[in-house]
Amino acid sequence: MWTIDYQGEPDSEPEAPDAGAALVFPREILDAHGARVLNPATAPLGSGSVVPDSTVYHADMVLVPTQVLADRSVREWFTAALGELGLEPHLPEDTGNDPGAEPLQWRAVVLRVTRGVAEVDAWAVVQHLRTRLPVDSPVRGLDEISRRILEFGGRIGLNHLLVGSAVIGGEPVTDGHGLPGDTPGRAGFGYATRCPVQVVWPKPVPDPAFTGRAPVVALIDSGSAKHDWFDWRDEPWQGHQFLVSSKAQQKIVNGTPVNAARPQQVPAIDGHEDRPVSGRPLLGLVNAQAGHATFEAGLIHQLAPEARILNLRAMFADGLVSEHALHLALEYVLELVEANQRDPDTGLFVDVVSLSCGYFNENRDDRVYTQSVERLVDEIRSKGVMVVAAAGNYAATKAFYPSGLAGIPDQEKRPFERAPIFGVGAKNPNGSIAIFSNGGAAIKYYAPGAMLISTFPPGIRGSAEPELELRGTRNGRPWIRESYDPDDFRSGFALWSGTSFAAPIVAGQVLAHLIRDHGAQLADVSADAALTRGTAIVKKLQQ
Template sequence: MRLVFADHEPHLKPNPRRDHMSGVPELSYSTLDRHGGRVLAPGQVVRTAGQSAPVGTIYRYDRLLVDESVIHDSDTREKLESAIQNTGMWLESQSASSIVAGQGSFRVPVLSSHGDQAAVDAWALLQRLRTVNDEANLPSEILDKVRLEHLMICSKGTPGAGNGEPPPGGGHSYSLGRIPVDMVNPMPDRKSLGRRLRVAILDTGVPTKHPAFDVSDRTEHEDTFVVVDHAFQVKIGEHSDSPAIPLDDPWEGPVHEPTLIGEVASHYGHGTFMTGLLRQISPDVQVYSLRVVHNDGLAYEHEVIGALHHVADQVEAARRGDEEAYNVDVVVLAMGYVDESPDDQPGGWIGDAINRLSALGVPVVAAAGNQSSDRPFYPAAFAAHPQPENAAPVISVGALNPNQHVAMFSNEGPWVSCYATGAGLVSTYPCEAKGSRMPDRRAKSAFLDRHRESHDPDDFSSGFAVWSGTSFAAPLAAAFLVNAIAESGMTEVDDAIQASARAHEALKRLKSR
């Protein structure tokens, strides 16, 4: 198992022949409805005259990201509200959705239809605002501060690509999916250390109890392998603006699909699996687990941005000497989206959050996505954007099969930095997960007080599973990086320049191996 680097620096390369729906995840109608989501298909939407056709993405149809400067300035806000009301819609609420005090990036207003005059659709609204735009009505500098909110999808294996679910039409390109297994090798011992290197995983969280690792809250100042943040999750819950269950607790389980069948939710245990990979490869680190992904694999762009700023706030406070702050050395992300911009250049605030961490010297390791596409998947594709001097790297990670060939499901392209094993991996999984699928055969044992049965496909009481996806290649890459940082002995850094130099030096050592 090793890290394979691209033989070039990551860059964005336009592909005029690309299918406009390339890279857009396939989601069920019920999943989209659960989150107020809609697929933007270029041939089915209105667009401003003279503007290039968009490319496909997934967005929240009744939400907009609006810069706080627009909301806080009464004249500017009134101009925006008036322009929206002229389309037959209004901003139902201007209440703050800032997840972290002082975050200062945006608000999420709720769109509502005025009688039967208009269907609520954020994309159509933006096009109409641009169509009627003139300097006397709604200046372009205001419009530039109003954007779609994307639904971000976690990059676990897709059907037919190692998820244990056959694709439509039968067949199976990967024989191993999310199935229960047992772990023969014990978890490596953890050394007693002073300052541990810390890896933030922004995902579905971890169970409160698992035989492979212990969990504590940040306020308890315990040397557990996993640290959660109840206070942050409460803020997420307080500002939840979705019909889906709020992420107001570090863990929710067990969770099943919202059908009468009772299958284990598609991404339940996703963050647990990621955490277990770090436990195997980097036992001496500490994982900071923030829950921003729902158990169906979707995350809201503004909540992910809020979590990234929260991590940055903690890093800044720790370097100022705040003993209550939680310093972080590496951030791992497994979710992302493809942008509607035809030149694949996102205009949202998530890039600002990534750049802020990078400027603080905190490298961000992000999964490249599982759509078998070369279309840039963000935030991973920020690895191809120019970085300021003295900034830590952004690393995009594709998936390899165990034989080191690129996994069929993995995205790849000139914007991908490196590849790590992401198919057929064994890691931790919530023990309480048990679905409705039954063994093919079952009989009473003739000699023991238990049954004889074939393999139960969704009884995870062993606490381990096999799974596939670039989601899991990303924490492996992060583990290699953090181990290389640990080899330097620089667990403590005083400022952003030192932290960034430490990350680049570790990356250089990995590339030379």
């Protein structure tokens, strides 16, 4: 029997920086994304800044509040400050909501060289911008323009790269939860690599006695793939269970600026399908995160076969997620929920958002510069939407965002104003905490996350071959006898490990509780009703 364990007290490990939190990224992956690993020892600092922690970010982009782009005075300050560095901003097609609108939105802005020779480094740019902020004086105060520059310009930050994978000691824990990209990976600490398996149980069948509104989970992850269990349908969604959205994917495209100075090395997220399978066709290696969302969807479907699954693709094929793409996907979920709460015939109420990616923030204690994801997640939760986030696989106690939001004390003081957020670590089959799982104050729930079996795209076949193979004919029929093929997934199922999969197990169990214990009330999608259900589920999981 498996359980979800609740740990009310933080882990006993020290909260000092972990050696296990060291970031290890292949050079080719960083180059493909125009990214850098921030090195605390060499990072340039502005006046009054503290030495940062390490993080991974797009070197040629910054995240900018939409008020900076829409407010002429603030935009002129931003453009002038960039000009001092020989740079100019290049905006995406979608520049977000109107100034003054809620919630506060951020957009990715590309940094382009306009004169001379300039180093394009978003960290250095952010440091420079902060030195150009107006200084508030208790005697004279600030005029209105300076106040807006300080408020919104001070929130310009890095466009982080989130990972759906992690390393321990520089080596992969599991294939697909190891190095980003298409690294073949090898077992670590006794865990098998991602591999095909055969199952004998049937496809889960919804309970015909359940006639209420089917609860919805949004998987913001890799793309969808064909599978016998899932019949993915685009909008309109009426009557369908497994959902994708061309509108959401177009929103991500429109909100992603293109840097003409840097050749495109990573296939754009221009649709809902999980592709490409291999990032290096001359080798034929299967991408480390291929099938990631399909595996998660299968776990949820096993636990709550009545639930509807909305798959929003924000993850590149190599397992990385640009922070701005996560913002755009979350904005889309918020738009669906708000529309449905205004008019039941429009939009879609999403009961749970499941997130299996994250990043380490460079500012351990500075809340001013870590609000972009937090504000959006909080706004979604205020509508009654529960959020489940994976702890990360670095064996670290440092907060891994967005799961780190579950450890912010201010949110715990207002449990009835927002739906719960669950930070989820992984357990081994024997019930112990998996050695690779992150911990810390934010991770209070632990669910099975090691050596799991779930759905996987059956069309994926990599270049690895069986060690032994015999072919012939017998009674006029083809005959094949071979050893195990480690990347032939025609069975449609795989074994995999990671906190990425512990999170959807919690999401699936939350959905199961909604169906079993609150089925008659699910038709009420008001924020108050959803918050009440969320509070009841927290009590259930903490028993």
